[in-house]
Amino acid sequence: xxxxxxxxxxxxxxxxxELGLGGADELFxxxxxxxxxxxxxxxxxxxxxxxxSSQMSRLAGANRAPAELVCFAGGGAYDHDIPAxxxxxxxxxxxxxSYTPYQPEVAQGVLQVLFEYQTLVSRLAGxxxxxxxxxxxxxxxxxxxxxxxxxxxxxxxxxxxxLNPRWxxxxxxxxxxxxxELVDVPLSGGTTDWEAARGxxxxxxxxxxxxxxxxxDPPRRATPVAQAAGALxxxxxxxxxxGLLRTPGEQGADVAVAEGQxxxxxxxxxxxxxxxxxxxxxxxxxxxxxxxxxxxxxxxRTAYVTTLRAREQDIRRERASSNICTNQTLxxxxxxxxxxxxxxxxLRELALRCARGTRYLxxxxxxxxxxxxxxxxxxxxxxxxxxxxxxxxxVERMAEEGFLAGxxxSVGGREGLLIAVTEKRVRAELDAYAxxxxxxxA
Amino acid sequence: MKxxxxxxxxxxxxxxxxxxxxxxxxxxxRSASFRATGLPDWQAGELVPAEDLREQxxxxxxxxxxxxxxxxxxxxxRQYSVDLGAYPLGSCTMKYNPKVCDEAxxxxxxxxxxxxxxxxxxxxxxxxxxxxxxxxxxxTGMSAVTLQPPAGAAGELTGLLLMRAWHRSHGRSxxxxxxxxxxxxxxxxxxxxxxYTTVSIPSDERGLVKPSNLSRHLDDDxxxxxxxxxxxxxxFEEDIAELASMVHEAGGLLYYDGANLNAIxxxxxxxxxxxxxxxxxxxxxxxxxxxxxxxxxxPVAVGPELADLLPGPLPTQNADGxxxxxxxxxxxxxxxxxxxxxxxxxxxxxxxxxxxxDGLRRVAEAAVLNANWLLAQLRGTYAIPYDRPAMHEVVVSxxxxxxxxxxxxxxxxxxxxxxxxFHAPTVYFPLIVPEALMIxxxxxxxxxxxxxxxxxxxxxxxxxxxxxxxxxxxxPVGRVDEARAARSLVAxxxxxxxxxx
Numbered sequence: 001x002x003x004x005x006x007x008x009x010x011x012x013x014x015x016x017x018e019l020g021l022g023g024a025d026e027l028f029x030x031x032x033x034x035x036x037x038x039x040x041x042x043x044x045x046x047x048x049x050x051x052x053s054s055q056m057s058r059l060a061g062a063n064r065a066p067a068e069l070v071c072f073a074g075g076g077a078y079d080h081d082i083p084a085x086x087x088x089x090x091x092x093x094x095x096x097x098s099y100t101p102y103q104p105e106v107a108q109g110v111l112q113v114l115f116e117y118q119t120l121v122s123r124l125a126g127x128x129x130x131x132x133x134x135x136x137x138x139x140x141x142x143x144x145x146x147x148x149x150x151x152x153x154x155x156x157x158x159x160x161x162x163l164n165p166r167w168x169x170x171x172x173x174x175x176x177x178x179x180x181e182l183v184d185v186p187l188s189g190g191t192t193d194w195e196a197a198r199g200x201x202x203x204x205x206x207x208x209x210x211x212x213x214x215x216x217d218p219p220r221r222a223t224p225v226a227q228a229a230g231a232l233x234x235x236x237x238x239x240x241x242x243g244l245l246r247t248p249g250e251q252g253a254d255v256a257v258a259e260g261q262x263x264x265x266x267x268x269x270x271x272x273x274x275x276x277x278x279x280x281x282x283x284x285x286x287x288x289x290x291x292x293x294x295x296x297x298x299x300x301r302t303a304y305v306t307t308l309r310a311r312e313q314d315i316r317r318e319r320a321s322s323n324i325c326t327n328q329t330l331x332x333x334x335x336x337x338x339x340x341x342x343x344x345x346x347l348r349e350l351a352l353r354c355a356r357g358t359r360y361l362x363x364x365x366x367x368x369x370x371x372x373x374x375x376x377x378x379x380x381x382x383x384x385x386x387x388x389x390x391x392x393x394x395v396e397r398m399a400e401e402g403f404l405a406g407x408x409x410s411v412g413g414r415e416g417l418l419i420a421v422t423e424k425r426v427r428a429e430l431d432a433y434a435x436x437x438x439x440x441x442a
Numbered sequence: 443m444k445x446x447x448x449x450x451x452x453x454x455x456x457x458x459x460x461x462x463x464x465x466x467x468x469x470x471x472r473s474a475s476f477r478a479t480g481l482p483d484w485q486a487g488e489l490v491p492a493e494d495l496r497e498q499x500x501x502x503x504x505x506x507x508x509x510x511x512x513x514x515x516x517x518x519x520r521q522y523s524v525d526l527g528a529y530p531l532g533s534c535t536m537k538y539n540p541k542v543c544d545e546a547x548x549x550x551x552x553x554x555x556x557x558x559x560x561x562x563x564x565x566x567x568x569x570x571x572x573x574x575x576x577x578x579x580x581x582t583g584m585s586a587v588t589l590q591p592p593a594g595a596a597g598e599l600t601g602l603l604l605m606r607a608w609h610r611s612h613g614r615s616x617x618x619x620x621x622x623x624x625x626x627x628x629x630x631x632x633x634x635x636x637x638y639t640t641v642s643i644p645s646d647e648r649g650l651v652k653p654s655n656l657s658r659h660l661d662d663d664x665x666x667x668x669x670x671x672x673x674x675x676x677x678f679e680e681d682i683a684e685l686a687s688m689v690h691e692a693g694g695l696l697y698y699d700g701a702n703l704n705a706i707x708x709x710x711x712x713x714x715x716x717x718x719x720x721x722x723x724x725x726x727x728x729x730x731x732x733x734x735x736x737x738x739x740x741p742v743a744v745g746p747e748l749a750d751l752l753p754g755p756l757p758t759q760n761a762d763g764x765x766x767x768x769x770x771x772x773x774x775x776x777x778x779x780x781x782x783x784x785x786x787x788x789x790x791x792x793x794x795x796x797x798x799x800d801g802l803r804r805v806a807e808a809a810v811l812n813a814n815w816l817l818a819q820l821r822g823t824y825a826i827p828y829d830r831p832a833m834h835e836v837v838v839s840x841x842x843x844x845x846x847x848x849x850x851x852x853x854x855x856x857x858x859x860x861x862x863x864f865h866a867p868t869v870y871f872p873l874i875v876p877e878a879l880m881i882x883x884x885x886x887x888x889x890x891x892x893x894x895x896x897x898x899x900x901x902x903x904x905x906x907x908x909x910x911x912x913x914x915x916x917x918p919v920g921r922v923d924e925a926r927a928a929r930s931l932v933a934x935x936x937x938x939x940x941x942x943x
Contacts, residue, residue: 061566063555344499404563424477
């Protein structure tokens with residue numbers, strides 16, 4: 001057995017004897033005998049480290065190697081390049097093996113990185129305050145809806161049909177206990193038809209830009225409808241496309257959320273990812289999760305500390321604005337490093353490169369006989385097409401050609417394939433993808 | 443005597459303030475580089491409609507990679523961590539995180555897989571998730587598990603929504619959930635989010651839930667009870683079997699908060715105690731590193747009656763040994779945008795492989811041994827409000843402590859401990875103990891380190907309040923002005939406010 005318990009048998013014997021106990025079993029004397037597990041856990045014995053590594057490598061090897069399944073899937077998880085510096089710094093054990101900075105005197109490292117992360121997210125969102133992260137884009141959306149419901153006292157929200165459908169499902173699951181009514185607002189030509197929404201004034205209009213079909217669906221179109229209804233505008237943005245698109249904040253969003261995975265986090269089968277969350281000044285005291293503020297120490301030196309703590313569950317308990325405790329700090333550290341590495345010009349270039357690849361592949365794919373656009377609105381990093389075969393079948397056949405072709409999507413009863421292109425995809429891959437698609441749909 | 447793991451870390455930590463990254467920014471300086479793609483270099487105006495295009499990108503920062511590395515490295519030196527020294531933060535189980543698990547979670551065959559990859563091409567991931575789920579069921583004595591919740595609090599909400607769905611499937615809609623007054627704050631917060639009302643059950647003179655206290659609160663409107671066992675006082679709820687049958691008889695369910703599961707690995711199981719719903723904190727019990735405040739993972743395991751309500755899809759094993767996905771028949775729906783914090787799940791699986799049934803039992807034994815041994819050293823100096831056989835953590839107090847002044851506060855003890863080269867324990871929790879110090883040494887601290895920790899606690903008590911009041915002085919910063927942070931909120935860096943500080 002490997003083992004991370006340092007105690008020798010002699011240590012055990014000595015310490016037990018100093019406690020006046022006859023054996024390790026007596027440590028558990030407060031556990032009623034009837035509840036004790038006879039025979040131990042039904043698991044194999046522990047393995048030595050090389051055997052653990054072998055087993056983990058075997059599992060990793062049982063997945064189709066990423067190089068043999070070139071990724072064109074997006075849908076909220078994108079295959080971007082991650083610079084070595086993100087792994088090197090995000091892997092530093094001081095960040096990896098600490099916890100929530102309850103003792104700020106010995107946690108200035110994590111606190112300052114989070115302060116810088118908050119600043120960068122706030123700038124991407126065009127809103128004055130961002131929190132220190134929530135779990136992912138889906139939970140950020142749930143928390144934004146909770147904020148809007150608490151702020152307005154209204155029980156319904158209007159959801160764009162362009163919102164990520166899995167995020168919508170998470171919202172439906174997690175809000176079921178409080179009877180929040182989710183009213184779906186349809187797309188028209190790829191963007192949300194907010195004017196079509198009917199019903200009592202909602203707490204918020206929740207949309208995404210780019211939306212799930214890749215279309216630019218700017219929150220400014222929701223703003224006048226929201227203002228007339230006295231509702232908040234919640235907008236899910238993409239932190240990469242933020243290099244090209246106008247911010248949610250300047251278009252009237254009260255809350256901006258994002259899936260932060262594209263900035264420094266590997267695909268990793270879906271997690272851990274990163275929920276970015278920013279608000280207009282009026283909503284700071286309803287922020288979910290941790291917020292780091294700058295202050296001074298007893299000597300007047302700059303210091304950072306988690307602040308407005310009275311919002312949080314460990315203090316406010318059943319009246320807390322959110323139950324979040326452990327969140328995604330280490331992923332936020334990686335995102336901070338990635339944002340700083342990209343820098344102002346690099347973020348623009350990254351967004352441009354994604355948009356160029358997207359345009360190039362979209363044109364190539366649309367030249368394949370039988371392939372049509374699913375929607376027409378402008379796109380920046382992802383696009384949806386209608387195929388002559390079912391999208392599921394296309395994904396299956398394209399896998400045999402060495403491509404993860406995309407995600408099946410449906411809109412208004414029509415089915416399509418959602419295809420994402422990042423800066424990681426080179427022209428030869430895009431050409432090969434289009435040729436393979438021509439073959440599999442023929 | 444051999445040296446203990448007194449980190450003596452404070453002098454190692456950076457004392458110099460580190461400027462914000464933005465202060466290193468120089469126009470035109472950059473780190474980023476990109477691959478050659480061979481694509482046309484269409485410009486922004488050709489790609490984005492004018493009304494949606496921002497003319498200038500958001501201003502981030504302009505630094506060299508070298509300066510970025512130096513900045514983060516210096517900041518890391520201003521951060522205490524488990525890898526540096528003991529971190530006896532009660533309730534958080536800050537155990538050593540084995541490096542082999544880090545390495546496993548960095549395998550490109552795991553990190554490079556898109557979550558929408560069809561099952562035939564993700565057999566390694568599905569096999570891993572299936573095996574982990576199976577092991578967690580065996581550890582907890584439950585029937586089925588969802589790995590989706592990304593943290594303990596997310597697990598709580600998911601578990602409470604399962605409780606709600608189970609009641610509804612029986613045509614009931616009770617409105618209350620019972621929680622002992624010693625519970626974590628996440629419990630009542632999750633209860634509210636699930637649409638329930640919290641009813642607080644007072645702990646008895648033993649620090650436990652007494653059957654007669656419980657019976658007063660049991661009625662038709664009770665959906666269930668949330669218990670942490672051992673509880674946040676580090677005490678095993680000795681009447682659990684009776685409490686379970688009382689709640690079940692009243693039509694309610696039992697929810698197990700797995701925050702303290704580390705204490706009972708291989709000793710007893712929530713399922714054997716009568717629990718119906720269990721969340722686990724893989725970042726505590728299964729050594730997923732805490733990451734400065736996440737990511738963790740909060741799987742939820744349930745008994746047979748709730749299995750078909752679980753969030754889906756769930757990994758399943760087919761008759762031919764391959765793996766796929768299946769949705770439970772009456773699923774409450776997704777609790778995560780994909781499949782949960784998968785890399786945290788991979789780390790936990792590596793940890794379970796390394797420890798096995800023998801190692802996990804040893805974990806519980808050493809965790810409980812260390813806590814009890816530490817308590818024995820503190821007895822006579824600190825007050826022990828509930829002096830019973832402890833499990834993996836102990837709660838002591840400075841109030842009425844025989845070996846120190848009444849002027850000594852828990853906060854001051856914690857701050858002084860930082861100067862002594864250790865992380866502070868959890869202070870002022872649980873709420874039912876005034877001046878509480880909640881100490882969890884964990885199983886991975888050697889006897890020498892626990893002795894050094896005990897010695898530090900004793901020395902602080904014996905010195906009295908005077909040195910503690912000004913502590914910590916040897917840390918990167920001294921006591922932080924939290925009131926100022928809240929009063930004049932500065933949550934982002936802005937060049938125009940720099941002169942104020």
